[in-house]
Amino acid sequence: MxxxxxxxxxxxxxxxxxxxxxxxxxxxxxxxxxxVTRFAPSPTGFVxxxxxxxxxxxxxxxxxxxGSYFVRIEDTDQSREVEGVAAxxxxxxxxFGIASEEPVDGPYGPYxxxxxxxxxxSYVRELMREGKAYPCxxxxxxxxEMTKRQQATKVPTGYYGSWxxxxxxxxxxxxxxxxxxxxxxxxFRSPGVQAGRVSFSDxxxxxxxxxxxxxxxxxxxxxxxxxxxxTYHFAHAVDEHLMGVTLVxxxxxxxxxxxxxxxxxxxxxxxxxRYAHVAPLMKQDGGxxxxxxxxxxxxxxxxxxxxxxxxxxxxxxYLRGLANGRLAETPLDQALTEPIRLEECGVAGPLVDMxxxxxxxxxxxxxxxxxxxxxxVAEWAAERDPELVTVLTEHRELAExxxxxxxxxxxxxxxxxxxxxxxRSIYGxxxxxxxxxxxxxxxxxxxxxxxxxxxxxxADFADNYAWADDQPTWFAQIRExxxxxxxxxxxxxxxxxxxxxxxxxxxxxxAIRVAITGATRSPDLHAVCGALGTEEVLRRLxxxxx
Ligand code: GLU
Numbered sequence: 322m323x324x325x326x327x328x329x330x331x332x333x334x335x336x337x338x339x340x341x342x343x344x345x346x347x348x349x350x351x352x353x354x355x356x357v358t359r360f361a362p363s364p365t366g367f368v369x370x371x372x373x374x375x376x377x378x379x380x381x382x383x384x385x386x387x388g389s390y391f392v393r394i395e396d397t398d399q400s401r402e403v404e405g406v407a408a409x410x411x412x413x414x415x416x417f418g419i420a421s422e423e424p425v426d427g428p429y430g431p432y433x434x435x436x437x438x439x440x441x442x443s444y445v446r447e448l449m450r451e452g453k454a455y456p457c458x459x460x461x462x463x464x465x466e467m468t469k470r471q472q473a474t475k476v477p478t479g480y481y482g483s484w485x486x487x488x489x490x491x492x493x494x495x496x497x498x499x500x501x502x503x504x505x506x507x508x509f510r511s512p513g514v515q516a517g518r519v520s521f522s523d524x525x526x527x528x529x530x531x532x533x534x535x536x537x538x539x540x541x542x543x544x545x546x547x548x549x550x551x552t553y554h555f556a557h558a559v560d561e562h563l564m565g566v567t568l569v570x571x572x573x574x575x576x577x578x579x580x581x582x583x584x585x586x587x588x589x590x591x592x593x594x595r596y597a598h599v600a601p602l603m604k605q606d607g608g609x610x611x612x613x614x615x616x617x618x619x620x621x622x623x624x625x626x627x628x629x630x631x632x633x634x635x636x637x638x639y640l641r642g643l644a645n646g647r648l649a650e651t652p653l654d655q656a657l658t659e660p661i662r663l664e665e666c667g668v669a670g671p672l673v674d675m676x677x678x679x680x681x682x683x684x685x686x687x688x689x690x691x692x693x694x695x696x697x698v699a700e701w702a703a704e705r706d707p708e709l710v711t712v713l714t715e716h717r718e719l720a721e722x723x724x725x726x727x728x729x730x731x732x733x734x735x736x737x738x739x740x741x742x743x744x745r746s747i748y749g750x751x752x753x754x755x756x757x758x759x760x761x762x763x764x765x766x767x768x769x770x771x772x773x774x775x776x777x778x779x780a781d782f783a784d785n786y787a788w789a790d791d792q793p794t795w796f797a798q799i800r801e802x803x804x805x806x807x808x809x810x811x812x813x814x815x816x817x818x819x820x821x822x823x824x825x826x827x828x829x830x831x832a833i834r835v836a837i838t839g840a841t842r843s844p845d846l847h848a849v850c851g852a853l854g855t856e857e858v859l860r861r862l863x864x865x866x867x
Contacts, residue, residue, distance in 0.1 A: 322452040323492055327499065331456075331544075332446045339447050342440055342563055346429060349565035355388035356568045359561075360419060363395045364406040368413040368623040369615055370673070371572065371602045374640045376419040378599060378661050379570040381641075383422075385660040388567070392421035393432045393560060397542075397550040413623040416633050429564045434556050441551040444559050444589060445507055445541045453588045454540060456505040457487040458498050479536040482514045488537055507541035509555075511584055519580045524568065524597035524663040526576075534581035554578060558585040561594050570597045570663075573670075597663050602643070603670040613673055620675060630701040630741025635682035643671040653685055683736035691724040694738070701741035709745055712752050722852035723751035727844045735844065750838050751852060758864035759836055766835045774823055776865055778806060778832050783862040788855050792847045803829035837861050 349357060360376035362368060376392075383390035392414060394407075414420040423429060431437055448454035457480075459467075464480075471478045487495070488510065498505070516533030523529055540555035551559070561569060576598045586593040602613045613621045620626075626636050638656055642649025645665040648656040686694060695713060702709040713720050727735040738747055749755040762772035762779075782802050789795040800810075808829045809815035809822040834846050837858055843849055850858050 323449065323455065323495060325450055327492075327496055328446060328449045331449075331499070332442055336439065336446060337443055339443050342443060346563040346565070349389075349429075351565075351567070352387050354386050356383050356386040357388045357564070357566050358383040358390050358568050358570050359393050359564070359566055360390070360421075361393045361395050361571065362410065363398060363401075364403060364410065365398065365401040366403055366406070366615060368410060369613075369621055370623055370626070370640075371613060371621070373413070373417045373419060373623055373636075374602055374643065375570060375572060375599045376414075377417070377637060377640055378597075378644055378663070378666070380419055380422075381661040382568065382570065382597075382663065389422055391423040391427070391429070391432060391564070392419070393564070394434065395553065395556065396433060396435045397553060397556055399435065399550070409624065413627065416627050417623070417637060418633065434560070435548055435550060437556075437560070438548045438550060440563065441541070441556060441559055442549065445551065445555070448509070448540070448588060449507065453510050454507050455487060455490075455510060455537075456495060456499065457508045457537075457539075458503050458505045459487060480508065481511070481535045481537060485537045504543050504545045506539045506543055508537040509540045509585065509588065511535055511537050511581075516584075519583060521579055521583060521596070523576070524570075524595055525600075525666045526598060526668055529576070529579075531577070531580050534584055536581070538581060540585075554581055554585060557582060558589055558591065562586070562589070562591040566594050568595045568597060570599060573598045573600050597666075599644075600667055600670040603672050605672055605674075610670075610672060612670065620673065628705070628742070630698075630743075631678065631682050631739075632685060632697065632741075635685045636678065638685070639678050639681050643673070653681075653688075679739045680736075683739045686738050687728065687734045687736045691721050691728070694724055695720050698741045698744045702744075705742075706745065708754075712754050716752050716754075719751060719852065719854075720748075723748050726848040726852055750840065750843075751849070753857065753860075756839060756861075758861055759839055760864050762865055764835070766839075766841055767832050768824075768828060768841070770824060770828060770832055774806065775832050778802060778829055779836050779862045779865040781805065782833055783859050783866070786855065786859060786862070788851070790851075792845075795847045795850070799830050799833060800826065802833070833862075836865050 351357065358379040360372070360379055362372050380390040382388075394410070411420070421432065423432070425432060445454060449456075459480075467480075467484055468478050471484070485508075487508070511534055514535045516535055518530055519533040520528060520530040538554060539552050541549065541551050550556075557569075560566075579596060583593050603610045604613045604618055615621050626633075634653065634657060638648075638653045641656055641661060644661050646667075647665060648659060648661070651659060689697075695717070699710055699713050702713070738744060745755070759766070762775040767775050782798070785798065785802070787798070789798075803826045804810070806829065807821075807823055809825045812825055812827075815822050815825045830846075831841055834843055835841060837843075837846065837853070838849060853861075
């Protein structure tokens with residue numbers, strides 16, 4: 322064992338002892354059954370939708386148990402940190418309602434690991450004083466060489482047993498290295514190869530048994546770095562303890578680390594939290610399934626949903642349904658407030674189906690009031706489409722009439738608005754500043770109708786136009802217009818003698834539709850004209866008149 326003075330000399334002399342931190346962060350007072358959970362993303366890239374999924378589960382479990390949920394930013398890998406990620410995190414957490422429930426300056430903070438260096442160092446020193454951790458001077462090259470030899474002799478790779486060269490090194494040699502100022506990491510002295518198997522219980526998976534950890538893993542990174550930060554594993558043990566986490570809900574990829582984590586809790590003298598390992602979101606890729614991938618799938622990024630403007634409720638509802646099938650069968654409002662149960666989370670990763678999400682989103686938007694939709698579109702557009710914001714503000718009444726078309730007073734409201742980013746393409750034509758008048762009568766949208774006839778239809782329709790609330794009465798104007806200009810009343814009549822007609826009623830109606838909406842397909846034209854108002858209808862028709 323290393324001399325205490327030698328160990329202490331490696332750390333700042335004013336570094337507090339663990340008891341200081343134990344006092345500073347007293348155990349939380351929790352009601353029976355209350356769970357403290359956390360979301361612990363690393364700022365190494367965009368927020369993965371799988372992170373939102375796991376965080377949603379974590380927050381839900383905390384909230385329904387009367388506990389607390391917080392976000393801890395795990396930035397101990399500073400070389401992989403991505404610029405500007407903090408702002409993106411905040412936006413995403415806000416959007417999906419998974420922001421921390423504890424203020425940044427809350428009693429268990431700081432919640433940024435790089436700001437907790439002192440805390441970790443106190444505990445590393447304590448383990449070193451107790452001989453439960455030791456400095457290791459093996460260089461990167463030496464370790465790579467060791468791995469090669471292990472692979473060649475087909476023994477498990479890792480720093481253990483006789484491979485753990487600095488584990489029981491001569492204290493004089495260690496002291497000499499230290500005084501020479503050589504770089505070192507600190508390794509955990511694991512129970513070693515004798516440890517056997519370990520069994521633990523997972524709140525999603527039940528009882529699990531794994532081989533115990535035998536590796537002397539690194540707990541504190543190189544002495545040549547500043548700040549001097551711990552590895553994920555060590556920070557995990559220290560933080561969950563001091564932050565009072567009762568239930569660690571995290572991705573399945575960490576299951577294999579549980580044996581090590583349990584050893585670390587034990588060595589530190591901390592009771593271990595309970596664990597729940599969430600299965601990853603999957604994607605159908607041809608005939609097989611794979612994890613939704615940061616690199617390959619745009620829909621893996623939270624920004625994808627925010628930028629496209631999927632309403633967060635729709636995404637959350639979808640994610641909750643993936644977590645607990647029961648919630649997918651429950652109406653949205655209710656499903657958003659009913660508890661997620663860990664025991665109902667699947668062990669196999671659920672498949673993310675964007676078509677299903679679009680259906681959910683369209684269904685959900687169809688239930689929202691016009692003003693709610695418009696406000697959400699304006700909020701989405703604020704940073705993305707300033708022109709649309711201006712239009713929606715200046716033409717608010719028109720917007721309210723437009724959004725009601727085929728949504729209010731109908732048995733089956735339209736569900737084509739799925740994302741706020743679709744608003745412009747679906748509703749843009751209602752707004753004069755976003756609408757391009759059709760002035761060319763030979764435009765192909767008129768389906769090959771003679772240009773002079775198109776102009777005549779538009780002029781005649783405008784000259785005789787009168788608004789009528791009653792749809793059949795209103796539509797009779799188109800019927801009469803078509804008849805006046807010699808169109809066949811139906812396809813059958815037309816087909817019997819095609820040379821006698823310029824087209825069918827439908828063709829005349831299309832010409833009017835194109836003039837008014839700019840498209841050959843539109844929502845019910847009567848309702849559209851009602852929303853536009855007579856003056857605007859006439860203005861559009863007259864744009865075609867020579
Ligand atoms: N920082 C880890 C990650 O981003 C968190 C794992 C955990 O939740 O403990 O994957």
